[in-house]
Amino acid sequence: MGWDKVIGHQAAKERFDRSAARNRVASTYLFVGPDGIGKTKFATQLAKGILCEQTADNSIDSCDQCPACQQMDALTHPDLIRVCRPEGKAFIPIELFIGPKEKRHRQGLCHDIGLKPFSGGRKIAIIEDADFLNVEGANCLLKTLEEPPANSILILVGTSEQQQLSTILSRSQVVRFSRLTTEQVKSILDGMELESDVPNAELAAAAGGSVSRAALLSDEDCMEFRKSLSRQLALSDPARDGFLSQVTGFVDAAGKESAAKRGRAILTGDLAIELYQAWLAAASGAESPEIDPFLLGLFSDAGGDRQAEARVARCIELTVNMQRKVRANVMPRNAIEIWLRDLGRTLRGEMVRESPDEFTLTLMS
Numbered sequence: 001m002g003w004d005k006v007i008g009h010q011a012a013k014e015r016f017d018r019s020a021a022r023n024r025v026a027s028t029y030l031f032v033g034p035d036g037i038g039k040t041k042f043a044t045q046l047a048k049g050i051l052c053e054q055t056a057d058n059s060i061d062s063c064d065q066c067p068a069c070q071q072m073d074a075l076t077h078p079d080l081i082r083v084c085r086p087e088g089k090a091f092i093p094i095e096l097f098i099g100p101k102e103k104r105h106r107q108g109l110c111h112d113i114g115l116k117p118f119s120g121g122r123k124i125a126i127i128e129d130a131d132f133l134n135v136e137g138a139n140c141l142l143k144t145l146e147e148p149p150a151n152s153i154l155i156l157v158g159t160s161e162q163q164q165l166s167t168i169l170s171r172s173q174v175v176r177f178s179r180l181t182t183e184q185v186k187s188i189l190d191g192m193e194l195e196s197d198v199p200n201a202e203l204a205a206a207a208g209g210s211v212s213r214a215a216l217l218s219d220e221d222c223m224e225f226r227k228s229l230s231r232q233l234a235l236s237d238p239a240r241d242g243f244l245s246q247v248t249g250f251v252d253a254a255g256k257e258s259a260a261k262r263g264r265a266i267l268t269g270d271l272a273i274e275l276y277q278a279w280l281a282a283a284s285g286a287e288s289p290e291i292d293p294f295l296l297g298l299f300s301d302a303g304g305d306r307q308a309e310a311r312v313a314r315c316i317e318l319t320v321n322m323q324r325k326v327r328a329n330v331m332p333r334n335a336i337e338i339w340l341r342d343l344g345r346t347l348r349g350e351m352v353r354e355s356p357d358e359f360t361l362t363l364m365s
């Protein structure tokens with residue numbers, strides 16, 4: 001793999017080109033942007049370029065031939081450290097930062113990044129899933145962030161700055177990544193072997209600029225659910241006609257794992273937010289080729305109603321709240337029930353303000 005395989009993100013690439021040319025690559029970066037757009041791939045290619053033994057030290061290009069490049073392709077380079085949230089865990093366990101109890105501070109990222117580089121002249125650590133750092137994990141990282149070992153680079157990969165703890169945020173250089181275009185998603189899908197009856201063009205249009213979303217939607221049931229969810233949410237009362245059981249049925253069909261159910265509830269929220277954004281775009285006439293024509297078609301007669309626009313904007317807030325609750329381990333079923341009820345109320349014009357008590361109550365139930 002080389003930079004030619006990293007689709008999009010040209011501005012970020014140029015930023016690192018400039019930093020490397022001036023020998024001013026920082027010690028800690030926070031990459032933020034939606035899931036599934038290639039941030040980790042970018043981070044890995046950046047590490048490869050830095051660790052490549054053939055290209056100049058002040059370049060992030062990789063030769064893709066030398067032993068270091070080959071080790072990077074296999075993700076076995078001894079100077080690369082990778083940490084991610086294990087499946088089913090709510091947070092990244094501190095053991096991955098400071099080692100297991102019996103080997104505390106003698107293993108883990110914070111220890112390994114301080115070791116002398118084996119061959120690359122640099123130690124590079126990539127923390128995927130930085131959204132899932134809890135206070136304990138972030139505290140483990142503090143010393144490394146405050147006094148980064150010489151020649152070390154730490155890259156945290158998350159979705160937004162709001163999801164990060166201030167201790168991390170204040171010590172990182174933030175690099176923002178944008179959604180891919182529909183065309184970019186399609187070109188990536190064309191190079192993948194997805195077993196799906198849904199055509200790549202339709203997947204790309206529905207993907208919201210995210211390849212991982214496209215992969216989820218390649219499951220026909222997911223794609224069908226997206227269509228019925230969009231149609232139902234475009235109605236004035238999203239809670240009617242047994243829609244709640246349809247949504248919770250979709251969430252429960254993820255399997256027994258609660259993380260998988262949470263994932264589907266969050267996906268439902270993402271799909272809803274995109275629908276509402278399409279609604280607002282249709283209402284304001286700000287339609288763009290990046291918005292799925294299917295969604296825009298649901299709002300062909302929208303526009304001119306400022307009150308309706310305010311309600312739709314409120315629906316986006318309610319959806320973000322629902323996702324926040326699910327991430328905070330509220331039962332997806334409870335969060336979804338309240339969400340659909342409040343969407344209905346909001347769209348009918350009974351603007352609801354959520355009380356903090358309700359959030360606490362649901363958390364306890």
Ligand SMILES: [Zn+2]
Pocket residue numbers: 052053054055062063064065066067068069
């Ligand atoms: Zn190389």
